[in-house]
Amino acid sequence: MTATVATTGQQSETQAFEHQTRGRWLDKWEPDNTEFWESGGKKTARKNLIFSVFAENLGFSIWVIWGTVVTSMGLAGFDFLAGLGKGNPTAVSNALLLTSTPTLVGAALRIPYTFAIPKFGGRAFTAFSAAMLLIPTIGLAYFVNQPETPMWVFMVLAALAGVGGGNFSSSMANISFFFPEGKKGAALGINAAGGNLGVAQTQLVLPLLITLGTHIMAKDAAGYRFGITLSVLVWIPFILVATFGALRYMDSIGTAKSDGKSYKLALTNRHTWIMSFLYIGTFGSFIGFSFAFPTLIKANFPDLAKIGWITTLGNLAFLGALVGSFSRPFGGWVSDKVGGAKMTVFVFGGMSVAVALIMAALEMKSFPLYLAAFLVLFILTGIGNGSTYRMIPSIFSAEAKKYASEHGMDISEATASARRQAGAAIGVIGAIGASGGYVLQQALRLSNINFGSMTPAFWAYAGAFLVMAGVTWFFYLRSSFATGRISSLAYANV
Template structure:
């Protein structure tokens, strides 16, 4: 008989600790809110997935906004439908705005299905797929930009395919939200969102530099510009391959990542979902729409900048808009927390955006590029702050609604909080998609105004009026004493 010796040591509690499965496998047990589980290695796994998610999402945004810079060089590359863009040719300007708005439309449309793809296919597999999809519009552009006789509709199709990069945002955000505990979701998703948004600025900085480099390496003729555009697109290919390989090799999928389809019906029938979607058109829609249109607007309105070599090389400084808008976004959330909610901040943002539009119009009247640039930077900063403050309002609104419902129907407070959290998560997907679609509407308004009136002034003044209306809507629904949106930091677990 074998003696049993009591060593006084307890066997390891494998029910509350994290054991990483072989790479490429689904993780069947994931309990990030269990502190012991989180600290036993789950935190490192979550951060690793966040790292590769940021990399892939950043490239998605980069390819999504690629056309905003490429169109400014295609006229010189020999494509007649964009010839004269630098001289304000109305047809060329309208065609350029069409090519820059199509990716916005596709990207916003894909946001909702891409969110549901994570529970269906897994974060690892879908990140590989969504990154690899970026090869189609980039390789297609490299080929067709070197075929001078290519008709415009081919480039419209390629621009639409680049919209897949905009859909990557939603799948990436949905995937990362499952990895982190509630107390850390906000920071993780903020990092993920910022990494993606910065892709807009980096593309608008690098692409003009590479186009200029390409023309200097060859000649400043149509062939030289085609080579420059080819170089500016080709540079992304190795990074796309690296993102797909990195996701395949190092990312994980969670079996516990399940979509809460039941929460979508109450979220979709809640009027506040659609009120906030309307407001988000004014903030995120403005950020995306003007980010895509800004290079074209500068080139069309200030053609003399082409005589200043270093400004042209830096894309007429268009990258500064997306840059300041990306960095100001967290400030909106911080201000909202400090001042007791996002509604009052959002009202001030919309008022400031209307003033910024008036300054843009004054700059065009005075033909002052410095004032034009400063006014647009003001608009981008405010849009970024508004992105943060409107996002900050969403969980607070649904919390207030759920508390009201709970008091009327005898629901327990914990149950009400859980319901608010689920509905806010469902609403965020809808609000984000509608907000991004606003970027398409904004650019189409510019294009149609330019086509029918020969000037974009009517569209800009319409934006100013819309911003004031949005300020009024925010006050009416969320700043009056009948419905004051308070602070609910514990529910601010997602980002748009």
């Protein structure tokens, strides 16, 4: 079946696309062609998006699993985490070391995972990346039942859990190939939000399952080990479903190719590094505090253990990741209206105030204020994730248009190059931003070791957020170039 499509006075034949449920290699993929999209391309893209969100959600779930598990391991008989609920400095330091390790590994894997899609295909690599989640889960389920297991073994397992963080980049890169330019923004937003929600669901489900396990067995070390085992093994069936679903139903696009030239250009562009710095403050804070939040609550408010229902719900730590995930699309939407740079300045200023409120809550020993201030901080990180991501394509587009007008280049060619560079820059920025989660947790840990308190680290965060607000203003709001060409631009989908 063929369809004739008019293109600027000429006639060309375009092969209509037939949607299939079973996965396959797609030798031809033209989502920007209306006939191709409507004849079956749309259904195929949505099918792949569904399985991509499912697999990525599990990746985030396993990535963040250590943030919750460490809060119960001391009670399960592991001496290096004993006394965490009483604020033992050594236990707190070890807990933060275990929770920050997956963050670092996940950040490091983001760049190679981005290049894996063009090389191996979205179908095969999604199945592979999902299956890899079995290693840290089965490993943890086994070694948590060996009370003499040294901490270094759990460090290795925590590092292996970092593969879940790399899934984000491969998933986003894959989905970006499936959708037309005008629909990529929404598709990538759904994909990202689906992954981020994995953090919240893990922090909600794991404490419930650990509590269930201790009730089934007993509230002793063996009971806690059983509860942790239960909370880890529950993910195995879902991982198997995600792996099978990707192999059977997802597709690979044969024409999806990596653009090495665009990566080189993006790496030499100063805005890639400026935005990486800003993304450390937004996404780095989101993922870093998400991993550390259960430990921070347990260490700072040990009396919550006396309130059964709060302890069962993980001391409500899941609320942070939940509100941060849902506020991300809002940040992008508002940035479309008022400008990403303006929104980002507001976010960093608000984050600094939120940190001051957290310090006040600790001084007053008020858990309600502490929780409320952290929730405000998480909401702002989510909004900031959306606003900074929206800034990236507009910055590259503005620079390309300015360069084209000054050098007599074709504007459409310059715009196409800008889109490719922005896509490459997003991969780099995402990886560096995620590494900020590791830096944040290590700052907390080192502050606790050297000063006997995390207060210096928190005040350092407040100062850093103000610096980031100043950097945003200086580069993207202060100059006539920024005001005229960047902050007021409509944000294109890249």
